[in-house]
Amino acid sequence: MVSRLREPGVLRRDVLASFVVFLVALPLCVGVAVASGVPAELGLITGIVGGLVVGLLPGSSLQVSGPAAGLTVLVLEAVQEFGLGALGAIVLASGLLQLLLGALKFGRWFRAISVAVVQGMLAGIGLVLVLGQVYALADEAQPSGGLGKIAGLPGLFVEVVLGGAALTAFLLGAATLALLFLWPMMPARARAVPGPLVAVGLATAAAVLLDLDVARVEVRGLLEAVQPPGAGDFGALADVAVIGTVLAFTLIASAESLFSAAAVDRMHDGPRTEYDKELMAQGVGNTVCGALGALPMTAVIVRSATNVQAGAKTSLSRVLHGGWLLLFAALLPFVIGVIPLAALAGVLVHAGTKLVPFKEIVPLWRTHRGDAVILGVTTVTIVVGNLFEGVLLGLLLSVCKSAWETSHIHLDVRELTGGRLVVTITGNATFLRLPRILDQLESLPQDRPIELDLTGLRHLDHACQVALETWSLRHNDAGTSPVRLVRQ
Structure with a gap:
């Protein structure tokens, strides 16, 4: 990295890219934390660790790590079932398991997971995320379970139509969501500023200037939010349900990170990802996040793609983005407290829709009908059941399909x-x-x-x-x- 930074213009590009990635990461870190049912600062801590710790480790030089929308649903369920204290122990155990898998050279084998299962997993997570955040758009509490969220939609519609605070929050969140969908159509100069930042910024300004009666993010302070897991929290790891959550965290975070690495490698002509080292880097990051009681991390394709598109050439850009997050959380925490929850919900609804491969479903059905069925079954199982069952069923169907096709x-x-x-x-x-x-x-x-x-x-x-x-x-x-x- 040091030798490349000496090349003309590389340092300037990396610094500028780091600031762009910071602007994209800021609303997402806060939004993912709020949607996960934890203090907003914990999302920032995970983003900081993803930059300052994972950014310095070998593996993939340009992909950026932090809290991801893909784990939001699982984290929320874990916090509701086991408590916030146990989250740190679960994340730490997942990080140690990732380190072990990386040391045993399992990184490359994660690429062997059926793409249909991964797409179905992300689609299921996306739909559950959207269903849950639709309630947050109106400042209403979301029901538990996918079926509960679907059953509660008529009641939510009535609350919004009747007006009052629910309608105000919904209009603000819907405006945020509309701007995010329209942002790619804006002129190139406008798109130089990240859409999520613009959408949340305008929604926050509107809420403050018009003195809207909407819920806002609660701020506790960065140091106050850090709550390392205690001995009792580690004792919970003996529970079979907790072990299942650890395995789910490990599988999803590892698969998403390594699939992201493969996608990022196609975007640039620099050094290729070393998958085992990248898996170990993610393990180190999650171990540190777990020790701090923060959210789990993965490599995030949105931030990684932004990093490449902004002209980053070395890992300095992702390290600096973690530094900008740390400075913001330390010096300007009051800014977080004025952000409307409905605006963050709009950002996450947009992120959830991006997880569903709408454009690929019809072509997949035409060419690989079996994979389309696996994608659909995995998605539906996650929505009506839970994430772990959906992934296991998808993997089982993939094995059965492969066995059937090879036994000609x-x-x-x-x-x-x-x-x-x-x-x-x-x-x-x-x-x-x-x-x-x-x-x-x-x-x-x-x-x-x-x-x-x-x-x-x-x-x-x-x-x-x-x-x-x-x-x-x-x-x-x-x-x-x-x-x-x-x-x-």
């Missing part, structure tokens, strides 16, 4: 001189194709000698072997025409 089998029947039949079986004979194999064999005449040629099989599992031997014995007992099995 072909039976060819030839008649030789003297009426002898030769049945040649090629492909992969597994229990998944056993019904088809037996149906075709049982349709053969019993009064003629049969030779079963298995030399063309690439794989013969135990179930098929036993079934074929049983069929040949039964066929021989039923008549006088013998069956001969020819193996490799």
Whole structure:
């Protein structure tokens, strides 16, 4: 990094890029924390650690880490079920597990996770996030569970239509959301300023100047928000439910970070990501965040893409963005206290919609229908159930789909001189194709000698072997025409 900084213009580009990333990260750090049911400062702490700690570690030089919308739903459920104190222990345990996986060279294997499962996971998270933040748009408490959020929408609609504080907050949040969707259509000069910053800034100005009766972010102070987990919190790690949450944090944070790294690598021509080192860097970051009682972190594609597009050339930009967050949280904490919650909800609704791959669903259905089904099942399970069940079901379906597609089998029947039949079986004979194999064999005449040629099989599992031997014995007992099995 030092040698590259000596090149003409590199230092200036990195400094400017770091400030742009800071402007994008600021509202997202605060918004993710509020949506996760924790103090806003904890989101800033995670962003600071993502810059000042992970930014200095090897792995990916340009991707930026911090609190992510993709973990919001899981964090909220964990805080509601186990308490804020246990969150630090869960995040710390996840970080240590990431470190172990990285040391064991598991980083590259995370890329083997089915893309359909990852897309379904993100789509489910996005929909649950949107459903929850729709209530925050109107300063209303969100019901628990995906089905509860859906069932409560008619009541929310009535509250907004009746007017009062709910309508005021909803109009402010809806205006924020509309600006975010329209921002990409603005002139290039205007788009030089990050959309989330503009939207939250204008909503905050409107709330202050018009003295609107809307809920605002509660501020406690950076040092006051730091609450390291205690011995009792670590004791909760013996709970099976907590262990499941740790595994879910680890899987999602690792997969999202490494998928983000692959996407960022396609955006620039600099050094490629070292996946095992990047996984360990994320582990260090989450271990530190857990020790501070902060939110879990992942590499975030929005901030990472902004970093590349702003012209960053080295990891200095992501380190400096953490420094700007620290200075802001230390010197200007009162600014956070005037931000309307409805505006942050608008930012997160926008972020949630971006997690749903609307444009890819129809092409995926046309070309890879099985993957589209896996995506849909994973998404629906997360919305109506929970994240862990959705991911497990998606992975199980992916394994079943792969097993079915690789167990292709072909039976060819030839008649030789003297009426002898030769049945040649090629492909992969597994229990998944056993019904088809037996149906075709049982349709053969019993009064003629049969030779079963298995030399063309690439794989013969135990179930098929036993079934074929049983069929040949039964066929021989039923008549006088013998069956001969020819193996490799």
